[in-house]
Structure formats: structure tokens, C-alpha cells
Amino acid sequence: MHFDLNDLRLFVAVAELGSLTRAAERQHLSLAAASARIKGLEQQSGLALLAREARGVRLLPPGEAFVHHARLMLQQSGRLHAELAEYGGGLRGHLRVFANTTAVSDFLPELLPHFMARHPRINIDLQEKPNAQIPLGVQGGRADIGIVAGRIDTLGLESIHFRTDRLVLVTSRRHRFARRRQIAFADTLDEDAVGMQEGSTLQAFLEQITASLGRSQKLRIQLGSFDAMCRMIGAGVGIGVVPESVARRNESGMQLALIELTDPWRVRERYLLVRDRAALPSYARALVAAICEGMPPTPA
Numbered sequence: 001m002h003f004d005l006n007d008l009r010l011f012v013a014v015a016e017l018g019s020l021t022r023a024a025e026r027q028h029l030s031l032a033a034a035s036a037r038i039k040g041l042e043q044q045s046g047l048a049l050l051a052r053e054a055r056g057v058r059l060l061p062p063g064e065a066f067v068h069h070a071r072l073m074l075q076q077s078g079r080l081h082a083e084l085a086e087y088g089g090g091l092r093g094h095l096r097v098f099a100n101t102t103a104v105s106d107f108l109p110e111l112l113p114h115f116m117a118r119h120p121r122i123n124i125d126l127q128e129k130p131n132a133q134i135p136l137g138v139q140g141g142r143a144d145i146g147i148v149a150g151r152i153d154t155l156g157l158e159s160i161h162f163r164t165d166r167l168v169l170v171t172s173r174r175h176r177f178a179r180r181r182q183i184a185f186a187d188t189l190d191e192d193a194v195g196m197q198e199g200s201t202l203q204a205f206l207e208q209i210t211a212s213l214g215r216s217q218k219l220r221i222q223l224g225s226f227d228a229m230c231r232m233i234g235a236g237v238g239i240g241v242v243p244e245s246v247a248r249r250n251e252s253g254m255q256l257a258l259i260e261l262t263d264p265w266r267v268r269e270r271y272l273l274v275r276d277r278a279a280l281p282s283y284a285r286a287l288v289a290a291i292c293e294g295m296p297p298t299p300a
Contacts, residue, residue: 002044005077007037008070011049014038015067019056041066092121093283098137099147100201102165102243103270104128105225107294108147115290122283131201138273144284146273147291150205150265160272162292166244167202167266169259170229172236178257185241185263186213192238193217197224206241209265230254243268 006027013023014034024034042049049063059067099108104126112124129137134146135155146157149165169188171177177188189210195217196203203222210216220238223229226246233240234254247258260266272288274280280288 003041003070003073004037005074007041008074010034010037011041011063012067012070012074014050014057015059015063017056018058020050093119093281094123094125095145095284095287096125096127096143097145097147097287098127098129098134098143100131100134100149101128101196102149102202102226102246102268103147105227106243106246111290111294114294115287119283119286124287128200130199130204135273138275141275144274144280145287147270148273149201149268149270151269154271154273157273157275158277160274160277160288160292161269162272163270165268165270167241167261167268168244168247169239169261170233170242170247171239171257171259172234173255173257174236175239175257177239177259180259182260182262185209185261186215188239189213189215189217191218192220194229194232194238194240195219195222196226196229197222202241202243209263230256 010023010027010029013026014020017023017026020034020038021031024031027034029037038050045062045066047062048060049066051058051060108126112126116122116124127143131148131150131152134143134148135153135157137143138146138157139155148154169177169183169185177183177191195206206217218238221232223232226242227250229240229242230246230250231254232238234250234256241261244258247256250256251258272291274284274288277285277288
């Protein structure tokens with residue numbers, strides 16, 4: 001099937017307005033021309049997409065599917081035009097990075113400004129994704145680089161280990177757990193908890209752990225960053241599980257206590273995923289090197 005973008009815009013307008021006449025006016029077409037274009041789409045698909053009614057038109061189920069994909073194709077076309085315009089203005093590279101919550105909220109905000117200052121003609125599209133979706137994005141070409149943590153199916157992609165981090169329990173220094181050196185995650189579930197927002201990688205992981213225990217966390221508040229979590233924990237709102245690197249950074253300023261978790265899953269290996277490192281553009285290889293070299297050593 002071959003689609004003209006103007007035909008897709010027309011069909012989206014018909015779906016939004018519920019009227020072929022008004023859609024034709026929006027697209028600056030005659031009613032006859034608009035009707036012919038819609039019939040052409042139906043002939044290509046071999047299906048009726050619209051139901052013609054006395055007061056306008058109504059999408060049939062194939063039409064609902066068609067308009068969904070038409071919108072996606074138009075959005076992608078818009079991005080393509082915008083990106084090509086950037087290249088015409090002197091841009092030399094565009095990197096797409098899918099990363100988990102820890103990467104997006106912890107170390108990338110510190111690392112990327114330095115990288116982009118050294119590479120002023122490179123743009124980066126950074127998107128936070130659940131761990132399981134990141135390899136799919138890299139494999140499917142929607143991302144050039146993926147950043148994941150923990151055990152995950154890498155789908156045969158090239159996997160580059162760049163750091164070992166640990167999850168720790170964080171409490172305020174006034175909390176009854178504060179003097180403990182170690183604790184099992186299951187023993188924390190009766191306490192009020194501070195968590196990451198719904199859909200974040202770490203929160204989804206902890207939900208899997210609690211479900212396997214037949215329990216759930218007593219979440220009082222969910223936030224969009226680990227630093228915000230630490231502020232709430234330091235203020236005594238609840239306890240929380242965060243990467244040790246984040247906890248160490250906030251430990252003194254927010255009066256936090258760090259307790260080692262005894263669960264084996266506390267150790268989180270971090271990996272970069274690429275289809276083929278050698279085939280990456282030089283600026284993409286430079287970002288891989290910056291991530292691998294820019295990470296501080298794991299705390300003892």
C-alpha cells in the first residue's frame with residue numbers, strides 16, 4: 001500500500017471533524033476531490049473505512065485502526081522534516097538513547113551537558129523507558145544506544161558493561177531502622193514507603209518483588225526523581241529503596257541513613273546496548289566511551 005501524506009492528513013481531519021465537507025474545507029479541497037481521495041484509500045486497503053450517514057461520517061473499525069496509524073505516520077514525517085532541517089542548519093549528528101529511570105535521573109543529567117559542550121553539533125533524544133522495552137527499541141532501530149540495569153534479555157545485541165551499582169534501603173536518621181547495618185527487603189514492608197512514579201523501572205521492579213512475596217509496599221508518595229525521594233525520606237515521610245550512588249550523594253545533606261539490603265537482587269549491573277559498536281557513527285562511539293569512562297568507581 002502506498003499513501004500520500006496529504007491523503008492521510010485529509011483522513012485524520014475527517015476523523016476529527018466527523019464531516020467530509022468540513023475536512024475538505026480544512027485541507028483546501030473541493031468536496032468531490034476529497035471524496036475521491038477517501039475512496040482511493042478505501043480501494044487501496046480493500047476495506048470500507050467510513051460509514052456515510054445523514055449528518056456526516058463515522059469511522060468503522062478499520063477506519064479507527066487506519067486513523068491511529070495515519071497519525072503516527074504524520075508525526076514521524078514531521079520529525080523527519082524537523083531533523084533534516086537541523087542537518088541543513090549545520091547539525092552533524094542526532095543520537096537516540098533509550099535509558100532506564102536510574103540513568104535518566106541519576107548520572108546522565110551530570111554527564112550529558114559535558115558531552116554536548118564538547119560536541120555542540122550533536123543533538124540527543126533521550127527517552128526514559130522500562131528495562132524490557134529498551135532492547136526492543138535498539139534492535140528495532142528506534143534507538144542507537146540503550147542503557148539498562150539488572151538481568152534482562154538483551155536480544156543478541158552487543159552488551160557493554162560499564163558499572164555495578166547496588167540498591168540500598170534509605171531512611172531518615174531518626175527512623176528505627178537507622179542503626180541497622182543490614183536488612184531484608186521483606187522486613188521493610190510494614191513501614192510507610194516513598195517510591196518512584198508509576199511506570200518507572202525501579203518501581204516496576206520492586207512491584208514484581210513484592211508480588212512474589214505476596215505483599216505490597218505501603219506507598220505514601222511517589223515521585224519523579226531519586227533526589228526528590230531522598231528529600232522526602234530525610235524529612236521522615238517514609239523509607240525507600242534507591243541506588244547506592246544516589247544515596248551517597250544525598251547522605252549528608254539530607255540526613256539519611258543507608259542500610260544494606262541482604263537480598264541478592266540488590267546488586268544491579270549496568271549495561272549499554274548497541275546493535276554494532278564498530279558500526280556506530282564516531283559521535284555515538286564517543287558517547288559510549290564517555291559513559292564508560294565517566295562513571296566513578298563503585299563504593300566499597
